[in-house]
Amino acid sequence: MTLRPILIHPDPRLKKVCAPVEAVTPEIGALAEDMLQTMYDAPGVGLAAPQVGVLQRLFVMDCVKEEGAARRPMVLINPEITWTSEETNTYEEGCLSIPDQYAEVTRPKRVRMAWTGLDGKRHEEEFDDLWAICAQHEFDHLNGKLFIDYLGPMKRQMITRRMEKLKRERARG
Template identity: 45%
Template sequence: MAIRRILTCDNPADLAVLKRVSTSVEGVDAPLRALMDDMLETMYAAPGIGLAAVQVGEPIRVIVMDLGDREVEGDVQDTAEDDEARRNPRFFVNPEIVWTSDELFSYEEGCLSVPEYYDAVERPARVRLRYLNRDGESVEEEAEGLYAVCIQHEMDHLEGVLFIDHLSRLKRERAMAKVKKALRDKAA
């Protein structure tokens, strides 16, 4: 496994890749599992709870996610050991949302490709999704709470959409300025 570079929205070349619509994959094989393992290691190192393949420069319809035992309320981490013990990695190949609830849910989102910026995004509270798992088996299930937020956020990436695209133009511009400043400060 290897940690890959996460593309960020402040870099024009990265942004061009992030804005691409990802393509479906033929099926789950050893090279795809190796990519998913790299993505998972990259996500844990960042740290994050979800990562789409396009965020590491691979515009294909693949997502990894690990919510551990987090709930929408009380998302507190105690120690690295606690976090590792709670790991529950999930793999989504060619995911699709087949149903969404009319009820909406607002959650303050962040993104590894939009570092150091968080804002509330309103999304359907529940969704039903269909995907292939790590073993290539077809799965259909419902998601709600943080799981529903995260899967919708990651699936947006597969369509070339960042969470800040759901915000007003003014908030989007503010987000981009904040990201550029944070990355400049980090490099200094």
């Protein structure tokens, strides 16, 4: 198990459409485990493979936030959105690749996804509230889309400039 470095926007890898995972292999299992540990350590509720520099269609999430509640780590390989509700929800989103920046994004309140699990089987589940937001946010990453892409150009540029400054500061150490 390895904590992986999380890419910070702007990084060209975060804007690429990811390739499907060809097969559920031990390497994919190890990647998923690393991603879950990296996500919990950050801490976050979701993490997509491109955020750790792997351009494959896989993300992890666990939106259990209640103190003392059992974790529910999920690994979604080659996910697809099969249905979205007409009802929407506006939520203040953040992203581990855009640290300490938040903005309201409106998305469908409920979403159904199908994916392959680490067991190699197809799964399908309907998510709502924070789970639905997280699933859609991470799914966007697999298509090279960030939550700031839903914002107006001024706000997006302001956040991008902050991230460029953060990267310069980190590079100087």
